[in-house]
Amino acid sequence: MENLEQYLQPFSVYFSLNNGLSDTKASIKRNLSKMKGMYANEHAYEAMTVNGDPLIYEFHELGVPEKPGNLAFGTSIVYPGKVGDEYYMTKGHFHTILDTAEVYYCLGGKGYMLMESPEGDWAAEPFTPGKAVYVPGRYAHRSINTGTEPLITFYVFRADAGHDYGTIESKGFRKIVIEQAGEAAIVDNPKWNN
Ligand SMILES: O=P(O)(O)OC[C@H]1O[C@H](O)[C@H](O)[C@@H](O)[C@@H]1O
Numbered sequence: 001m002e003n004l005e006q007y008l009q010p011f012s013v014y015f016s017l018n019n020g021l022s023d024t025k026a027s028i029k030r031n032l033s034k035m036k037g038m039y040a041n042e043h044a045y046e047a048m049t050v051n052g053d054p055l056i057y058e059f060h061e062l063g064v065p066e067k068p069g070n071l072a073f074g075t076s077i078v079y080p081g082k083v084g085d086e087y088y089m090t091k092g093h094f095h096t097i098l099d100t101a102e103v104y105y106c107l108g109g110k111g112y113m114l115m116e117s118p119e120g121d122w123a124a125e126p127f128t129p130g131k132a133v134y135v136p137g138r139y140a141h142r143s144i145n146t147g148t149e150p151l152i153t154f155y156v157f158r159a160d161a162g163h164d165y166g167t168i169e170s171k172g173f174r175k176i177v178i179e180q181a182g183e184a185a186i187v188d189n190p191k192w193n194n
């Protein structure tokens with residue numbers, strides 16, 4: 001699917017229901033080293049990097065041209081694990097065109113879609129297989145795997161929405177999701193500052 005012209009024609013893509021992966025195009029991979037400063041427990045982060053660079057998540061982006069009438073879609077796979085007590089998660093982002101929404105449909109695993117608006121409204125919608133989560137425009141969003149299997153979601157958003165990572169990289173989300181007494185708990189992010 002290298003020829004962009006092809007995206008102007010009807011087409012179909014295979015995504016595995018077992019592992020979320022597609023053989024159409026290589027996935028984009030984010031290992032732990034790509035997430036410096038994003039986990040609350042920096043000692044745990046540094047200790048983990050000494051032993052290697054685990055794959056935290058990967059996702060398929062097809063390269064549909066970034067035009068307002070187009071839709072970008074693909075799968076995202078967040079692997080199970082924790083940095084300290086904090087579950088593996090995506091970096092998370094606002095859309096550059098802030099008021100553009102996104103839909104995620106959970107194909108496997110369990111976790112949360114953590115969302116927050118610039119005004120400080122936030123929500124954590126649970127992901128379980130079969131659940132579709134609507135991320136409204138204006139909300140930053142991050143997928144978090146609280147289970148023991150890969151968290152697999154299928155996403156669709158306006159192709160020209162863009163990714164704005166800056167705010168999340170510098171401030172984080174107001175909330176983090178950690179394991180507490182064997183359960184997932186949504187707590188205040190100790191590193192968050194306004
Ligand atoms: O961009 P991140 O926060 O690292 O998340 C990784 C990816 O997750 C989902 O699949 C989104 O729909 C993608 O647009 C996003 O790039």
Ligand SMILES: [Fe+2]
Pocket residue numbers: 093094095102141157
């Ligand atoms: Fe997004």
